[in-house]
Amino acid sequence: MPEVIAVENLCYTYPDGQPALCGVSLSIQEGETVALIGPNGAGKSTLLFHLNGLLHSHEGAVRVLGQIVHDKNLKTVRRQVGMVFQNPDNQLFSPTVFDDVAFGPLNLGMKEAEVCSAVQQSLEAVGMTGYEKRSPHHMSLGEKRRIAIATVLAMSPAVLVLDEPSANLDPGGKWHLIELLRSLPQTKLIVSHDLEMVQELCSRAIVMDGGRVVADGSQQDILKDRILLMAHRLAAPNL
Amino acid sequence: MKYHFLDQYRDAESFIHRLDPRSKFLAMLALVSVIVLTPHDGWLAYGLFLVFNLTLLFLSRVPFFYMLKRSLAVLPFVFMVAVLLPFCSAGTEVCGANIGGWHIGITREGLILTAGIFCKVWLAVLPVILVTATTNVNDLLKGLEKLKMPAIMVMLMSFMYRYLFVISDEAERLSLARNSRSFGGGVRLHVRTLGYMAGALFLRSYERGEQIYGAMLSRGFDGHGRSLNQLSMRLADVFYLATIMVVALMIALSPLLLRNLNA
Numbered sequence: 001m002p003e004v005i006a007v008e009n010l011c012y013t014y015p016d017g018q019p020a021l022c023g024v025s026l027s028i029q030e031g032e033t034v035a036l037i038g039p040n041g042a043g044k045s046t047l048l049f050h051l052n053g054l055l056h057s058h059e060g061a062v063r064v065l066g067q068i069v070h071d072k073n074l075k076t077v078r079r080q081v082g083m084v085f086q087n088p089d090n091q092l093f094s095p096t097v098f099d100d101v102a103f104g105p106l107n108l109g110m111k112e113a114e115v116c117s118a119v120q121q122s123l124e125a126v127g128m129t130g131y132e133k134r135s136p137h138h139m140s141l142g143e144k145r146r147i148a149i150a151t152v153l154a155m156s157p158a159v160l161v162l163d164e165p166s167a168n169l170d171p172g173g174k175w176h177l178i179e180l181l182r183s184l185p186q187t188k189l190i191v192s193h194d195l196e197m198v199q200e201l202c203s204r205a206i207v208m209d210g211g212r213v214v215a216d217g218s219q220q221d222i223l224k225d226r227i228l229l230m231a232h233r234l235a236a237p238n239l
Numbered sequence: 240m241k242y243h244f245l246d247q248y249r250d251a252e253s254f255i256h257r258l259d260p261r262s263k264f265l266a267m268l269a270l271v272s273v274i275v276l277t278p279h280d281g282w283l284a285y286g287l288f289l290v291f292n293l294t295l296l297f298l299s300r301v302p303f304f305y306m307l308k309r310s311l312a313v314l315p316f317v318f319m320v321a322v323l324l325p326f327c328s329a330g331t332e333v334c335g336a337n338i339g340g341w342h343i344g345i346t347r348e349g350l351i352l353t354a355g356i357f358c359k360v361w362l363a364v365l366p367v368i369l370v371t372a373t374t375n376v377n378d379l380l381k382g383l384e385k386l387k388m389p390a391i392m393v394m395l396m397s398f399m400y401r402y403l404f405v406i407s408d409e410a411e412r413l414s415l416a417r418n419s420r421s422f423g424g425g426v427r428l429h430v431r432t433l434g435y436m437a438g439a440l441f442l443r444s445y446e447r448g449e450q451i452y453g454a455m456l457s458r459g460f461d462g463h464g465r466s467l468n469q470l471s472m473r474l475a476d477v478f479y480l481a482t483i484m485v486v487a488l489m490i491a492l493s494p495l496l497l498r499n500l501n502a
Binding site for chain 1: 251275376377380397398400401402403404406447450451454455456457458461463465466467
């Protein structure tokens with residue numbers, strides 16, 4: 001199986017001197033759905049921002065489909081790594097759904113007809129056909145999440161990276177989202193505190209804490225390991 | 240949606256609604272320019288402009304009272320500028336008073352100037368209301384883009400429109416949080432809290448801006464605004480634009496025409 005994302009010994013320190021990542025290594029194969037879990041402040045989001053070059057580190061390397069991420073190939077990398085941010089209000093910045101979904105394809109230099117068909121296909125994939133003319137501020141959070149995923153799908157990425165996709169959704173909305181993500185064939189990396197969703201979707205789980213990977217294994221093994229989960233604030237403590 | 244006042248677009252069917260945003264915008268620009276350039280005592284021209292504006296509003300089916308309410312919003316701004324004019328213009332004094340060795344007087348010319356400015360501003364706002372009430376913001380932005388307005392400005396306006404709603408929601412949450420914890424307290428405390436709230440809102444918007452930029456970069460943004468633009472000018476647009484320009488010019492020249500007739 002070809003490797004989609006490889007992170008090798010990545011270290012990152014925030015500009016204020018606080019270390020965020022201390023030697024993170026992981027590898028994600030094509031077709032996998034991997035959960036990245038860990039307590040608040042573990043460095044999960046910081047790691048995500050390295051995967052498509054929003055943050056750069058001088059120590060360690062990130063490879064996407066075999067290529068090291070650097071300044072020159074950012075456009076290619078960002079096409080291959082589809083990043084879905086936690087807050088859809090920040091991801092959907094255009095006045096209409098169509099403009100938002102078309103934003104990526106247009107920046108990739110697609111022709112008008114290609115852009116239109118990419119928009120149509122990705123809206124169809126997330127079950128939001130017919131929303132083209134709507135404005136994000138008229139939509140519910142669940143709808144906005146779906147559109148946010150569509151904006152990324154329109155660039156036909158090799159891997160989807162989702163930051164807390166189920167945050168703030170009601171249970172109904174969450175299960176809709178789980179079904180939607182299950183229906184997408186791409187390789188997925190899902191950052192979440194929602195272990196119920198992890199159990200439903202992911203075959204593998206990586207636990208991060210304090211800027212390090214502390215466990216990496218099959219989802220079943222990790223979610224069964226109560227001591228591990230408790231140690232990293234992922235389960236209710238024994239009181 | 241809670242913020243109706245931000246969305247001025249009125250969904251109705253009229254031939255003005257269906258016009259290309261570019262022709263509406265250019266016609267507005269022409270009309271406003273001519274109104275602003277009218278001499279401040281051109282009462283006849285003012286009257287004709289009023290009739291013309293009202294005719295356009297009638298044709299666009301924008302409700303009269305809606306238009307009136309919106310147009311009044313501009314008056315405080317004119318008031319701030321014009322309130323001193325009656326005192327500052329030379330001419331025959333209408334009334335005056337001596338206050339501590341200073342003489343303050345209102346002149347007839349000053350009053351006419353002020354009245355003229357009020358009329359002019361109010362009339363100039365009507366074509367703007369016509370455009371915003373008959374064009375939805377997205378189309379208007381696309382039109383401006385096609386009219387070669389710099390992409391960065393179009394983008395800024397588009398963000399402003401998009402995030403006004405988000406930020407007003409945020410402001411509302413802040414004030415809810417304040418109201419649920421504030422019991423009495425003096426004016427000073429109240430003002431200080433308001434200051435903190437404004438600060439918090441600013442910081443949050445700043446952070447949001449960074450995240451939005453991150454989301455844009457993630458989708459290949461490289462500083463160039465690109466969008467699909469499928470606007471098309473039709474014969475009706477040319478006709479509309481030409482009519483407005485001709486009528487506006489005729490009204491502007493009406494005093495001259497009348498003088499020639501009388502002579």
